[in-house]
Amino acid sequence: MSATGTKGWDRQQMADRLANEFQDGWIVNLGVGIPTLCSNTDIGDRDIIYHAENGVIGYGPVLPAGQEDLHLVNAGGQNVSLHPGAAIVHHADSFGIIRGGRIDVTVMGAYEVSAGGDFANWKLAGQLGGGIGGAMDLAACAQRVFIILEHTTRKGESRLLPHCTLPVTARGVVTLVATNLGLFAPNGGGFTVRELAPGVSFEEAQAKTAAPLTTG
Amino acid sequence: MARNKIFGSFAEAVADIPDGATIAFGGFAGPGTPYNLTKAILEQGAKRLTCIANTTGGAHQPRMPDIGMLVENGQVAKVICAFTAATRPTDQLPFTPYYERGEVEAELVPQGTLAERLRAAGAGIPAFYTPTAVGTELAEGRETRVINGREYLLEYALPCDVAFIRAWRADAAGNLQYRLAQRNFCPLMATAAKLVVVEVEEDILPAGALDPDHIHTPGIFVQRLVKIPPAPEGLWTVRRQERAR
Numbered sequence: 001m002s003a004t005g006t007k008g009w010d011r012q013q014m015a016d017r018l019a020n021e022f023q024d025g026w027i028v029n030l031g032v033g034i035p036t037l038c039s040n041t042d043i044g045d046r047d048i049i050y051h052a053e054n055g056v057i058g059y060g061p062v063l064p065a066g067q068e069d070l071h072l073v074n075a076g077g078q079n080v081s082l083h084p085g086a087a088i089v090h091h092a093d094s095f096g097i098i099r100g101g102r103i104d105v106t107v108m109g110a111y112e113v114s115a116g117g118d119f120a121n122w123k124l125a126g127q128l129g130g131g132i133g134g135a136m137d138l139a140a141c142a143q144r145v146f147i148i149l150e151h152t153t154r155k156g157e158s159r160l161l162p163h164c165t166l167p168v169t170a171r172g173v174v175t176l177v178a179t180n181l182g183l184f185a186p187n188g189g190g191f192t193v194r195e196l197a198p199g200v201s202f203e204e205a206q207a208k209t210a211a212p213l214t215t216g
Numbered sequence: 217m218a219r220n221k222i223f224g225s226f227a228e229a230v231a232d233i234p235d236g237a238t239i240a241f242g243g244f245a246g247p248g249t250p251y252n253l254t255k256a257i258l259e260q261g262a263k264r265l266t267c268i269a270n271t272t273g274g275a276h277q278p279r280m281p282d283i284g285m286l287v288e289n290g291q292v293a294k295v296i297c298a299f300t301a302a303t304r305p306t307d308q309l310p311f312t313p314y315y316e317r318g319e320v321e322a323e324l325v326p327q328g329t330l331a332e333r334l335r336a337a338g339a340g341i342p343a344f345y346t347p348t349a350v351g352t353e354l355a356e357g358r359e360t361r362v363i364n365g366r367e368y369l370l371e372y373a374l375p376c377d378v379a380f381i382r383a384w385r386a387d388a389a390g391n392l393q394y395r396l397a398q399r400n401f402c403p404l405m406a407t408a409a410k411l412v413v414v415e416v417e418e419d420i421l422p423a424g425a426l427d428p429d430h431i432h433t434p435g436i437f438v439q440r441l442v443k444i445p446p447a448p449e450g451l452w453t454v455r456r457q458e459r460a461r
Contacts, residue, residue, distance in 0.1 A: 032303050053327060054244040054400050070246065070453045071384070071396040077245030077276070088396055090403045090432075091244070092335040095328030099346065123353075128316055129300030129324050133270075137328030137348045171351040 007199025011148075014178040016041045017195070018107055018146050021176065022048050029053065029098070029138055031108035032076040034148045038107055049083075050074075051103060053134035055094040058086030075134065095134070099141045106142040108135060110149050112164045115211045117174040117186040119147055120166035130167075139170030151179035151208055158210035160184065160191055181205045190214060221390045221441050222420055226256035229413050229440045233262050233378055236293075240334065240409055241269040241283060242381035242402035248394065251451035252415045252444055253380040254281035257291075264293045268334075268376060270327060270401065271299040272311035280451060284310035287320050294321040296374065298330055324354070331404055333374035338407025338437075343372045379409035383433070386416045389423040390435030399432060406437040413440040417452075 009017065015037035022028055022038075024046045030036050039050060039061065050059050052074040059074055060081040068079030089097070097103065110121040119139070123130030139145055149159050160177065176194070177184045182205060183194040190212030196205060206213045223229040230253060233239070239257070243249025257265075258281060265286065272295055273282025286292050288310065295311070300322045302309050314320050325333070326348045336344055345368035349355050359370040381402040384395035392414060394402055406412045420443050444450040 052397075054397050056397055069396065071398050073245045073247060073397050075245075077274075088399055090399045091327070091331035091401045092404050095331050098328060099348070123301075124305055127301060129312075129322055131299040131301045131303045132324060132326050132354075133298050133303065134327040136326040136352065136354070140347045140350065167353040169352065 007197065008180045009178070009182075009197040010180070012037050012040065013197070014148050014180060017183055018148060018176065018178045019043060021146070022046065022105065026104035027051050027102055029103050029106040029142065030075070031106065031135065031138075032133070033109045035107040035109060036074070036076055036078070051094075051097065053094055053098070053138070055089040055091055056080070056082075056086070057089065057097075058083045095137050098134070098137050101141060101143060103138065103142040105144040105146055106138040107146045107148060108138070110147045110159070110169075112159050112161055112166055113147050113149065113174055113177050113186065114161050114164045115186050115190050116163070116188060117172045118164045118168045119145070119170065119174050120164045120168050122169050123167045125166060135169050139173050144175050145170070145173045146176045146178070147174050148178045151181045158208055160209045160211055162190075162211045181208065184213075187214070192216070221435075221439060222388060223440050223442050226252050226415070226442050227259065229253070229442050230256045230260050233257065233260065235263045236265070237262060237377045238266040238268065240376040240379040240401075240405040241267060242379065242400065242405050244270050244397065244400035246453050247396065247398040248382050248400045248402050249280070249453075250380040250382045250415050251280045252442070253413055254283070254286070255451060257380075258285055258289055261291065263291050265291050266294045266296065267292055268296045268330075268374065268405075270330070271297055272309060275302050275307040275309055279310075287311050287314050292320050294323065296323045296325060296330070298325060298327040300324055326354070329371050330374070331401060333371055334376075334401065334404040334408040337373035337375040338404065341373060343370055345369065346371055374408065376405065376409040378411045378413065379405035380413055380415075381405055382415045383417070385418045385421065385426065386414060386438075386441050387421040387423050387426045387435070390414075390438030390441060391426050391431045392433040392435075392438060393426060393430065394432050403433045406433045411440070412438045413442070414438055415442055415444050417444055419443060
């Protein structure tokens with residue numbers, strides 16, 4: 001969207017904004033969907049290791065058709081490459097790495113995020129069962145949880161809420177949220193605006209957010 | 217007298233699996249998935265199975281033999297997995313409508329908890345505490361304990377009657393090597409099951425041909441090996457499309 005001069009961030013820009021927060025030396029786990037776009041971001045000379053829940057440590061970009069190795073996938077089932085120094089472990093060791101606190105940040109998609117840092121991403125309203133995957137392990141045990149999501153639903157309802165209405169994935173763990181409108185940090189009573197996307201005013205962001213926004 | 221672990225066909229290797237068995241299926245998004253053994257148990261027809269896996273099979277195409285097909289074939293009483301629905305709300309797993317109609321039971325388990333429950337079963341640990349799922353719907357009414365100021369949820373080991381796994385290389389002693397992301401749940405399921413049946417990609421080597429320092433699953437856990445024949449008789453991993461449309 002911004003690429004054509006209109007306001008707000010597109011999905012790649014949302015991912016870029018969070019990837020810019022990754023610090024040199026971090027071990028990063030990217031969830032399925034928009035978060036995988038973080039691996040496209042130019043991270044300069046920062047040394048980042050991408051961990052996939054299926055035990056692939058140190059994977060690189062998705063390979064084009066014809067060049068992929070069918071024995072090698074990331075958490076989203078994409079055929080990725082390996083960086084020099086990569087290693088493979090089994091699932092229990094991979095989640096031992098997660099529960100053991102070695103993941104500096106996990107980036108996940110979500111349906112809702114609350115002012116208290118809760119988030120919901122595994123079950124829709126009225127759904128029987130759901131799709132948990134590795135989200136609950138990562139949410140409970142990573143050092144930081146970043147969320148990427150569209151600011152509102154297709155009906156225009158805020159996905160940033162005082163309290164989650166859907167069953168939560170974990171409570172009080174989210175520290176940073178990127179949406180198409182900007183970068184926000186849950187602060188208990190609402191969200192602190194860390195940055196607004198180009199062309200987005202504070203008033204517009206507040207009008208589209210069902211919890212109080214504050215600056216700085 | 218050396219035990220012969222090499223079977224000539226998948227049908228022979230699954231022939232005696234009884235109704236009511238609990239079967240773990242290895243694999244994660246393709247690599248390590250035992251398509252040939254899944255096809256064989258579909259044809260064998262055992263019923264009232266409990267199936268343990270990461271998923272029941274995705275919405276992606278082309279569709280390969282999966283737990284969803286066993287459900288469609290009326291062979292499954294219960295699944296234990298990390299997904300009963302697709303990650304994208306717009307996709308639908310073939311399994312989901314059967315679950316919603318109450319034709320099959322499901323136990324939804326976080327993926328790391330599933331892995332650790334299998335590991336625990338194979339390691340003689342009856343239960344463990346984990347921080348995963350504390351404060352969620354999954355923990356409601358269940359036993360938790362505060363240890364060093366943090367709340368943990370009690371989870372039980374998950375032993376299996378049978379494990380179906382896929383490996384890259386094997387020797388006649390049953391020692392296995394997986395390649396890259398093929399490893400996933402396979403070594404854990406091999407330790408958690410009483411009967412481990414393996415579909416092997418490369419020709420099965422004589423005992424001693426694999427370096428003992430580079431064995432991922434020791435042969436003491438493995439009872440049956442079947443070499444995957446060339447396609448089309450054998451099912452090989454194919455490039456999959458991202459989602460079914």
